[in-house]
Amino acid sequence: MTKYRFALSAIVAGLLLGLSSATLLRAQSIYGTITGTVSDQSGAVAPGAEVQLKNAATGEVRKTTTNADGYFSYSSIPAGTYSLSVKVAGFQTAVTEGIQVTGASTLSFPFKLQIETAATRVEVTSSADQIVSTDSGEKDYTLTTKQLQDYTIVGANAAEFIKILPGFAQRNNGDGLKTGTDFSGQVIGINGNGDGGSQSPLNGAFVANGTGVNNIDITADGAHVSDPGCNCATPVNPNTDMIQEFKVLTSNFSAENSKGPIVINSVAKSGGHDFHGLASFDLRDYKLNANSWVNNFTGVAKPQNKFIYPQFQIGGPVLIPGTGFNKNRDKLFFFSAFEYYF
DSSP, X not given: OHHHHHHXXXXXXXXXXXXXXXXXXXXXXXXXXXXXXXXXXXSOBOTTOEEEEEETTTOOEXXXXXXXXXXXXXXXXXXXXEEEEEEOTTBOEEEEEEEEEOTXXXXXXXXXXXXOOSSOEEEEEOOGGGOOOSSOOOEEEEEEHHHHHHSOOSSSBGGGGGGGSTTEEEOOTTOTTOSSOSOOSXXXXXXXXXXXXXXXXXXXXXXXXXXXXXXXXXXXXXXXXXXTTTSOOOSSOOXXXXXXXXXXXXXXXXXXXXXXXXXXXXXXXXXXXXXXXEEEEEEEEGGGSOOOHHHHHHTOOOOOOEEEEEEEEEEEEOOOTTSOTTTTSOSOXXXXXXXXXX
């Protein structure tokens, strides 16, 4: 019996260790941090101030209080839109809304409270473009959900966006006739190369900050997904409709991003307070495509690629009919997406 108990304890310990390891791996690159200070107009700090952080999509609320130095901090914040509110007895409530938290970002908010003279409320509206991290020298570029939808690319691989980011240059593999790269976006696959041509914009098609080829680390939700054979393509391409953030770190990033020198990270969408879904059907046919100038000059026919892309996605709160589970829609959420091509 003792032997069986020992084996059972070992199994439980192994499961707990696996879960803790998964949590640590998951923490890389996909969570943000918010810090700040609270003081009055004279600069005197306000210890014990009530600070509340609210997720606009899920309604989740996190609360904390300032320490003796008037300082507060929230860590491990999932990417999304948030609001901050600060309350101190005898002072007006201060609220900052529209805070865009991205993966591996650190944002700081100094609050200066005004003395309350009546039932008043001060609201400060901010956006990601107005908030610049002052706690880190990290250089990065982030594309949000709206930008991912607004910008046009040839395929559906979000990695294609690196061609519009500062510091990236096209590489023609030493062929003087090529004005672009081997990657056109018209060939899809899960490997770097195929019979139809390059299948990934990360397969030496672009170089960043003057570095050599294949010096890019690729992560999805914090997990390394680079092809270990060439450090180029990804087993699963980040679909522009299925991710909420595409971020490229180019220098001075923290030690949690141990590889590089360039790190590309995508963060998948997540469910929220309300149900949202998408169904689409895309068709690409070579008959509608023009051949490149180089191919025409050298007598190469355009690739006869034809793809049909059906996809759907749905996300929202987890509800169990007939019960009160998650009735406020602020505890448990889901998101699922699927794409196929033929």
